Amino acid sequence: MNIVVCVKHVPDATADRQFEADGTVDRVGVDGLLSELDEYAVEQALQIKEKGSDDTVVTVLSIGPEQATDAIRKALQMGADKGVHVVDDAIAGSDAPATSLVLAKAIEKIGSDSSWDVVMCGMASTDGGMSVVPAMLAERLGVPQVTLGSEVSLEGNTLRIRRDGDTATETIEGSLPLVASVTDQSGEARYPSFKGIMAAKKKPMETWSLADLGVDAGQVGLAAAWTSVESTEARPPRSQGEIVTDEDGSGAKALVDFLASKKFI
Amino acid sequence: MSEILVLVDHVDGVVGKTTNELLTIAHRLGEPSAVFIGSDVSSAAEVLKAYGAEKIYAVSSADDSDFTDYLVAPKAEVLAQLVQQAQPAAVLVTANGEGKEIAGRLAIKTESGLITDAVDVQPGDGSPVTTQSVFAGSYTVTAKVTKGTPIIAVKPNAATPEQAEGAGAVEQVSVSISDAAKAAKIVSSEPRAASGRPDLEAAAIVVSGGRGTGGNFEPVEALADALGAAVGASRAAVDSGWIPHAYQVGQTGKTVSPQLYVATGISGAIQHRAGMQTSKTIVAVNKDEEAPIFELVDFGVVGDLHKVLPAA
Ligand SMILES: Cc1cc2nc3c(=O)[nH]c(=O)nc-3n(C[C@H](O)[C@H](O)[C@H](O)COP(=O)(O)OP(=O)(O)OC[C@H]3O[C@@H](n4cnc5c(N)ncnc54)[C@H](O)[C@@H]3O)c2cc1C
Ligand SMILES: Nc1ncnc2c1ncn2[C@@H]1O[C@H](COP(=O)(O)O)[C@@H](O)[C@H]1O
Numbered sequence: 241m242n243i244v245v246c247v248k249h250v251p252d253a254t255a256d257r258q259f260e261a262d263g264t265v266d267r268v269g270v271d272g273l274l275s276e277l278d279e280y281a282v283e284q285a286l287q288i289k290e291k292g293s294d295d296t297v298v299t300v301l302s303i304g305p306e307q308a309t310d311a312i313r314k315a316l317q318m319g320a321d322k323g324v325h326v327v328d329d330a331i332a333g334s335d336a337p338a339t340s341l342v343l344a345k346a347i348e349k350i351g352s353d354s355s356w357d358v359v360m361c362g363m364a365s366t367d368g369g370m371s372v373v374p375a376m377l378a379e380r381l382g383v384p385q386v387t388l389g390s391e392v393s394l395e396g397n398t399l400r401i402r403r404d405g406d407t408a409t410e411t412i413e414g415s416l417p418l419v420a421s422v423t424d425q426s427g428e429a430r431y432p433s434f435k436g437i438m439a440a441k442k443k444p445m446e447t448w449s450l451a452d453l454g455v456d457a458g459q460v461g462l463a464a465a466w467t468s469v470e471s472t473e474a475r476p477p478r479s480q481g482e483i484v485t486d487e488d489g490s491g492a493k494a495l496v497d498f499l500a501s502k503k504f505i
Numbered sequence: 506m507s508e509i510l511v512l513v514d515h516v517d518g519v520v521g522k523t524t525n526e527l528l529t530i531a532h533r534l535g536e537p538s539a540v541f542i543g544s545d546v547s548s549a550a551e552v553l554k555a556y557g558a559e560k561i562y563a564v565s566s567a568d569d570s571d572f573t574d575y576l577v578a579p580k581a582e583v584l585a586q587l588v589q590q591a592q593p594a595a596v597l598v599t600a601n602g603e604g605k606e607i608a609g610r611l612a613i614k615t616e617s618g619l620i621t622d623a624v625d626v627q628p629g630d631g632s633p634v635t636t637q638s639v640f641a642g643s644y645t646v647t648a649k650v651t652k653g654t655p656i657i658a659v660k661p662n663a664a665t666p667e668q669a670e671g672a673g674a675v676e677q678v679s680v681s682i683s684d685a686a687k688a689a690k691i692v693s694s695e696p697r698a699a700s701g702r703p704d705l706e707a708a709a710i711v712v713s714g715g716r717g718t719g720g721n722f723e724p725v726e727a728l729a730d731a732l733g734a735a736v737g738a739s740r741a742a743v744d745s746g747w748i749p750h751a752y753q754v755g756q757t758g759k760t761v762s763p764q765l766y767v768a769t770g771i772s773g774a775i776q777h778r779a780g781m782q783t784s785k786t787i788v789a790v791n792k793d794e795e796a797p798i799f800e801l802v803d804f805g806v807v808g809d810l811h812k813v814l815p816a817a
Contacts, residue, residue, distance in 0.1 A: 253775050257640045277757070336619065337612055363757065368639040370621040371602070372609030375577065379610040384688035385577060388602050390750070400692075403576075404750055406601040407516050411693040412576050418689070424740075424757045425750055466618030466652035470634060473645045478787070478801045485794070486808025492816035495788070498804040502786060504710065504732060504765050 241296040242356045243285045244347055246377075247278040247315055249308035250367040257367065263469030264333045264462060265367055267305055274311035275369075278362035279429035282315045284392050284422050285360045286430070289319075292394065297321050299350055303331060303342050309445065316440035317432030323445035324350060330450055333462025340376035342460060345453040347381065358399065361421040363388055374421040384414030390425035507594035508560070509535040510587060512580070512607065513553065514599050516696070518545050520552045522707060523599040525666035527659055528556040530626050532669055534633055535594050538562060542583055544569045546675060554673025556666060562587060564678045571682040577603060578686035581610035586680060588615050588654050595633055595650075597626075600658035608658045617653025624663050624762075624783075633657065641756070641775050642782030661706040662762060697751060703735045705752060710765045711781075713737035713754055717770020717791065717810055720747045724814035725769055737761065737781075739771045755780035769810040773798025790814065 251257045251270040258266045282300070289296040300315040302308045303326040312323035326346050334342070347359055359381070361374040371388075378385030389401030389412075399420060400413040432440070450457055458464060484494045499505045509531035514521035524539070531537035538560040539553040546563040553561050564583050566572065571579050584596060584607065596611065598604040600622045612619035625636035632655050637646045650656070705711065712734045714725035722736070729736045737754040738747070754761055756776040766784035771777060773789070773796055781787070782801065789798045794807045806813055 375606035481803035
């Protein structure tokens with residue numbers, strides 16, 4: 241079985257994230273890492289491998305600048321088998337449709353040696369992700385979309401998830417090959433072990449350009465985006481209001497007084 | 506004036522409040538056309554008309570299970586067909602899990618730009634201008650679709666629903682859904698039990714509890730009920746199994762922007778802030794005076810929530 245996990249390298253959410261003058265996310269001035277929500281996808285792929293046959297191969301695929309190799313490396317340390325990094329100057333500033341196009345082409349290329357069975361994604365990129373790339377990928381690849389799973393199981397050729405939908409909890413299933421995505425409720429992602437970190441150094445990582453995928457540079461990047469950012473503005477930081485310390489019930493009284501002064505009670 | 510398609514959110518014909526918000530926004534942009542996918546449009550039609558729908562596309566298929574038994578793809582196929590037929594000036598859907606995925610597939614099918622999680626949409630030059638709140642609410646971004654038919658997924662509460670009598674002309678549309686779109690099957694579905702409290706995303710006041718509740722949400726619920734508020738939670742509380750995930754506020758839960766947000770026993774991690782930072786007034790009760798949540802508050806009490814809340 242061949243599993244492809246799509247992971248994104250994102251600016252650290254605990255740092256001061258910012259925009260470039262052209263309205264794209266600053267990916268250079270801020271430290272990056274493997275999107276935490278994609279760790280759950282790596283975890284589920286590894287669990288499928290562990291429960292399944294030994295010859296299952298987990299390939300980690302990422303589109304992003306040079307530093308995105310760090311995200312791939314982390315997934316290899318967790319236990320994935322090999323990495324594919326798509327990097328090309330023309331990709332900078334790509335929107336979700338272009339990202340899904342390049343991912344789809346890369347997945348097809350990965351599958352050209354031996355066909356792929358599952359594409360596993362995270363629920364969203366943590367840098368202002370739209371949670372749409374997995375659905376777009378399923379559309380482009382013409383395969384079932386079994387997404388936003390909070391529980392995943394594979395039985396034979398059928399992948400089943402629990403999906404905590406907006407109005408109901410559903411069980412969804414599809415036949416391989418398919419695109420799946422998992423939420424942060426799907427189960428804690430493992431930490432790389434020392435052994436895993438050492439082993440990752442020897443795992444293969446391929447680097448592909450747009451030309452390798454047969455994608456025309458004019459189809460991707462900021463200039464080809466189907467949307468345009470008109471303005472970005474930092475919200476003024478909230479200023480701290482009054483803080484009181486509770487002593488023998490004074491806190492409750494002060495809280496009630498505050499709520500009353502704002503007409504909430 | 507051109508048509509604005511609004512995908513109707515409904516459960517068995519009962520229209521969700523977000524749909525009324527979308528119709529109100531559509532009214533600003535052009536002529537609202539509601540797209541009702543399902544078997545019985547009759548009760549929904551009244552509501553859709555009252556909130557300004559000029560046209561109502563009642564979409565049905567020879568087999569109604571086409572829409573209830575499969576995930577996302579059939580609805581995207583219907584919208585793609587209507588986009589081609591009606592040539593609308595924009596398509597609006599609700600920015601929830603399903604709505605965004607429908608929008609994503611529609612964008613690829615129609616080669617159109619997509620904007621998700623809009624908190625405001627206004628008429629613009631050539632294409633509507635959207636406002637989004639990004640990076641955990643620390644930036645406001647305005648954007649536009651520049652290709653195809655603008656597809657916009659709009660957050661709940663982006664507009665106050667306004668009644669506006671529309672013509673409400675029902676147009677029956679019968680479609681056939683491709684087999685490819687029926688590949689992800691919904692094998693079971695359990696409706697979420699109603700809590701009896703206001704809906705988290707729509708509530709004017711939200712009272713949330715975190716790890717600091719120690720698993721006892723009673724004081725949180727009691728304060729919520731006294732204020733007529735919805736109950737929310739941090740992921741730590743959800744992960745501990747104290748409260749269902751549907752109550753989680755934050756990056757991987759719900760985004761709320763109420764008049765008043767009360768955080769109790771919540772430290773204020775960036776991922777939690779992402780879901781509540783744009784609330785009008787923020788209040789926190791936390792026993793640690795160094796808790797980052799206090800950086801955001803209009804009013805804070807340093808103290809034990811189990812003592813402060815019951816006494817309030
Ligand atoms: C990818 C990702 C996505 C995430 N998404 C979300 C999300 O959507 N929502 C979310 O909330 N988190 C999310 N998190 C988790 C987030 O990082 C924090 O771990 C979480 O918000 C912490 O919850 P907490 O504040 O309840 O717990 P803690 O951080 O443990 O804080 C508990 C607080 O309670 C206080 N306290 C303890 N006892 C009392 C008492 N008796 N009275 C008063 N105060 C007391 C403590 O002083 C402390 O400040 C996400 C994390 C990641 C990595
Ligand atoms: N540049 C990328 N490289 C690889 N995978 C990606 C990339 N962007 C998005 N994805 C995948 O798509 C999921 C949803 O992303 P998004 O639609 O951007 O929120 C992520 O969790 C990843 O699994």
